Amino acid sequence: MNDLKFYRIIVIFFVVYFIIRYKWYQLRKEHDEDKIRFFVNTAHDIRTPLSLVMSPLEELKEESSLSDKARYLLDLAGTNIRKLNSITAQLLEFEKIDSRKAKARLEPINLNYFLAEEVSCFKNVCEKKGDRLAIAYGGRADSYICRQTLAGTYVGQSSV
Secondary structure, eight states: OOHHHHHHHHHHHHHHHHHHHHHHHHHHHHHHHHHHHHHHHHHHHHHHHHHHHHHHHHHHHHHHHOHHHHHHHHHHHHHHHHEEEEEEHHHHEEEEEESSSSSOOOOEEEEHHHHHHHHHHHHHHHHHHHTOOOOOOTTOOOEEEEEETTOEEEEEEEOO
């Protein structure tokens, strides 16, 4: 009789344990879904003002009376707005990946071109501060990395 009580207690313990684990899993899953929903909503909220800013910049770039510096600054602003737009698009794509509606795929990108683009965005700020910003490629013009096109995180190694 004593052994039967012991086995019942063990069975009850395991049932309670697995119920608690299941509930914990459900709460974690709900929390993860809430985080994704937050980022998707934020991406939607950011995307609209970016579009509203980009349109006047594109229109202003068509003016023939702009100086070279003004054209450069407009191009720089446009580049950074396109980057922000790309990031918001990646956040929206992340939702599709998470819900299994889309799959991330890796694609190679030219690392030297990518780094040159990044450095050019900071050139004006550095000039204002009196700093010099340069990038050295190490003699290789064919350095590539892979990135996930939908999730937007960089993976892989540089061949530089």
